[in-house]
Amino acid sequence: DVKVTQSSRYLVKRTGEKVFLECVQDMDHENMFWYRQDPGLGLRLIYFSYDVKMKEKGDIPEGYSVSREKKERFSLILESASTNQTSMYLCASSLSLLALEGLRGTQYFGPGTRLLVL
Amino acid sequence: AQSVTQLDSQVPVFEEAPVELRCNYSSSVSVYLFWYVQYPNQGLQLLLKYLSGSTLVKGINGFEAEFNKSQTSFHLRKPSVHISDTAEYFCAVILSSGSARQLTFGSGTQLTVLP
Numbered sequence: 001d002v003k004v005t006q007s008s009r010y011l012v013k014r015t016g017e018k019v020f021l022e023c024v025q026d027m028d029h030e031n032m033f034w035y036r037q038d039p040g041l042g043l044r045l046i047y048f049s050y051d052v053k054m055k056e057k058g059d060i061p062e063g064y065s066v067s068r069e070k071k072e073r074f075s076l077i078l079e080s081a082s083t084n085q086t087s088m089y090l091c092a093s094s095l096s097l098l099a100l101e102g103l104r105g106t107q108y109f110g111p112g113t114r115l116l117v118l
Numbered sequence: 119a120q121s122v123t124q125l126d127s128q129v130p131v132f133e134e135a136p137v138e139l140r141c142n143y144s145s146s147v148s149v150y151l152f153w154y155v156q157y158p159n160q161g162l163q164l165l166l167k168y169l170s171g172s173t174l175v176k177g178i179n180g181f182e183a184e185f186n187k188s189q190t191s192f193h194l195r196k197p198s199v200h201i202s203d204t205a206e207y208f209c210a211v212i213l214s215s216g217s218a219r220q221l222t223f224g225s226g227t228q229l230t231v232l233p
Contacts, residue, residue, distance in 0.1 A: 004161075033221075040127065042208060042225035043162075058220070090161060106152070107221055109161035 003027070004110040006091050012116045019078040021113050023091030030096045032074035033107065034058075034066065037088040049074055050096075081117045089113045121145075122209050124224035132232050133201055139194040139227045141209030151192040152210040152221070153183055162208065168192065179203065204231045 007022035025032065031050050035043040035058075045058030047066040055066050063085060067075040074093075078085055092107040125140045143149060150169050154162040166177025173185040183194045192209060209224040 035223075040225060042124075043223040045220060048220065092162075106164055106167060107162075109154075109163070111161040 004091060004093055004108050006089075006110040006113050008113050009111060010114050010116075012118065013078075013081050014118050015082060017078075017081050017117075019081050019115070019117075021076040021078075021089055021091075021115070023074045023076070023093075023110055024072055025074075025093040025108070026072065027093060027095075027108065028071065029093035029108075030071075031094045031107075032068065033092040033094075034064075034074065034076045035090045035092065036060070036085075037090055037112070043090065046076065081115075083117050085115065086117045087115060089115060122211055122222050122224040124207075124209055124227050126227050127225065128228050128230070130230045130232060131199055134198050136197050137195065137199050137203075137229065139207050139209075139229065141192045141194065141224060143190050143192065143209075143211045145190075145211065145213065147213055149211045149213055151183075151185060152212075153177065153181070153192070153194050154208045154210060154223075155179075156206045156208065156226075158205070165194070165207070199229075199231045201231050201233060203229060205229060 004025045013019050033048040034046045037043050044060050046064050049055045049068040052071050065077045090112045091110040094107045121144050123142045131137045152167045153165040155165050156162050165181050166175045168175045168185045176182045181196050206226045206228050208226050210221045212221045
């Protein structure tokens, strides 16, 4: 069964702290994604990775960085947390679009991490 | 560039009534289309997807969606909703070309089923 896990469900941090959000998938997927979800804005892509050590900026990368040292793990880093980064963070993974029909494109999501920055 | 518009941010409906959640997309090339559901305090779960073939797609929990290329729409429907269908629903598209990786999501529609 497909599984994407995130290290924390809830996190409270102070302004200026360095924050690590971890995501692990056990499906051998090439692609991994980090989104933030805010009311009325839907999901916005922060960064994604299509292979180990490869990353690309999404729509809102400012204030974030990522790390993908192993295929199954994709980390989101807030170098210096700010209050406007209070949000729900969702991780997802997917197979390549070159995968078999029926499998391609579908993203599988983790349960989310609700981050509060004080 | 592709974009997704969910026209209704909130849809209240009575239990056992039919519902339609609207989704329109804009893309000049072929796309794959998805509907995801997010129950309270949970991550997103795939409801259904259209990749190719029949334009009427059936998903889990009695939902279905119809791909209409001429209207660039992918509306989600259910003939009779339950209280347990209360959730937020997201429409998403991805380019069908092999090099594309990004899903573009709509802003979401909150479906509230009333007793």
